Amino acid sequence: MKSLRVGVDSYSVGPLRLGPLALLAWAKAHEAEGVHFSDVYLEPGQTLDAGLLAEVGRSAAESGLYVEWGGGQHIPFDTTTWQLRDLVPINTLAAQRARAVGARVVRSCSGGLMRWSDKAPPTEVLLRETARALRAQKSLLTELGVVLAIELHFEFTTFELLRLFEMCEAEPGGYLGICLDTMNLLTMLEDPVAGTERMLPWVVAVHAKDGALRLTDAGLESFTTEIGNGVVDFGRIAARLAMLDRPVHLSVEDHGGSFALPIYDAMFLSRFPDLTVNELARLVHLAYTRPASVTPLDRAEWPKHCAARVERDIARLRQIVREQATGQRT
Numbered sequence: 001m002k003s004l005r006v007g008v009d010s011y012s013v014g015p016l017r018l019g020p021l022a023l024l025a026w027a028k029a030h031e032a033e034g035v036h037f038s039d040v041y042l043e044p045g046q047t048l049d050a051g052l053l054a055e056v057g058r059s060a061a062e063s064g065l066y067v068e069w070g071g072g073q074h075i076p077f078d079t080t081t082w083q084l085r086d087l088v089p090i091n092t093l094a095a096q097r098a099r100a101v102g103a104r105v106v107r108s109c110s111g112g113l114m115r116w117s118d119k120a121p122p123t124e125v126l127l128r129e130t131a132r133a134l135r136a137q138k139s140l141l142t143e144l145g146v147v148l149a150i151e152l153h154f155e156f157t158t159f160e161l162l163r164l165f166e167m168c169e170a171e172p173g174g175y176l177g178i179c180l181d182t183m184n185l186l187t188m189l190e191d192p193v194a195g196t197e198r199m200l201p202w203v204v205a206v207h208a209k210d211g212a213l214r215l216t217d218a219g220l221e222s223f224t225t226e227i228g229n230g231v232v233d234f235g236r237i238a239a240r241l242a243m244l245d246r247p248v249h250l251s252v253e254d255h256g257g258s259f260a261l262p263i264y265d266a267m268f269l270s271r272f273p274d275l276t277v278n279e280l281a282r283l284v285h286l287a288y289t290r291p292a293s294v295t296p297l298d299r300a301e302w303p304k305h306c307a308a309r310v311e312r313d314i315a316r317l318r319q320i321v322r323e324q325a326t327g328q329r330t
Helices: 010-016 020-029 050-063 088-101 123-135 138-144 158-167 192-202 234-241 266-270 277-288 299-329
Strands: 006-009 034-037 066-072 105-108 147-151 176-181 203-208 210-216 219-225 250-252 258-261
Touching: 006 010, 006 020, 006 299, 010 020, 010 034, 010 299, 020 034, 020 050, 034 250, 050 066, 050 088, 066 088, 066 147, 088 105, 088 138, 105 176, 105 203, 123 158, 147 203, 158 192, 176 192, 192 203, 192 234, 203 234, 210 277, 219 277, 234 299, 250 299
Parallel strands: 006 034, 006 250, 034 066, 066 105, 105 147, 147 176, 176 203, 203 250
Antiparallel strands: 210 219, 219 258
């Protein structure tokens, strides 16, 4: 079994407004092993042209850093109007930029808190239209040599993503994969380890993010935490990822904020038809085991904390990975 490389996602340090070359330098200085460019922040006078992309690729290679790219989308709707839209130009540009920097993974994130809203189409409609759009892009993505890594965000559960891949007639190792967000699983009412196991053959990238749950009058609330302070079992997750026959990188993604999970509302709960009693009980148990000192950080406070907390996140996750790898060898 192999060791896993730990890097940083650009969103985590967004308040620092680092350009892509500066972010690579920041990552190297803080012992990160790569950068997942979910977002690209440009310095004054910079444009994301072919020259800058090539320079990013060279700089990453010279520094021994992995690079993963963002900008892809998979939900073929304008999420403000819910009108259908063409994703081909968006994903073509993202894939071309990924190739230019030497990245094979293109993260796709289209969503918001869709099943929290009565305005969004039903999940089955989203699945059907997403499958239709992605099937039409198979040749494009294959020819460009990239895998579209659908982030486990807030539109589909792991159960629904497995159905989506079946509808797309996709197979692991092909043009579609998963960017596993370890904390978003909690918000989608899934145990992080169980959710990882369900998606394991499809994982091509990881947003390594810790989180916790607490009980509220409406049910549960999920929120991000510093790595090591939450309930995500990174040791067990890393052990499973290390079994894969392809490199999968752990890119730290951290931020403030919390999410309301009104599980006492029957209508809300009905939007998670695959949720079992056992898994819900597991989530409630995780909420009970949360130390009282672990509480949400307001998103507005994140800029004050991001640099120091992400540095600690990287160090702690690297320690966990080392411990897991050492345990495997003994």
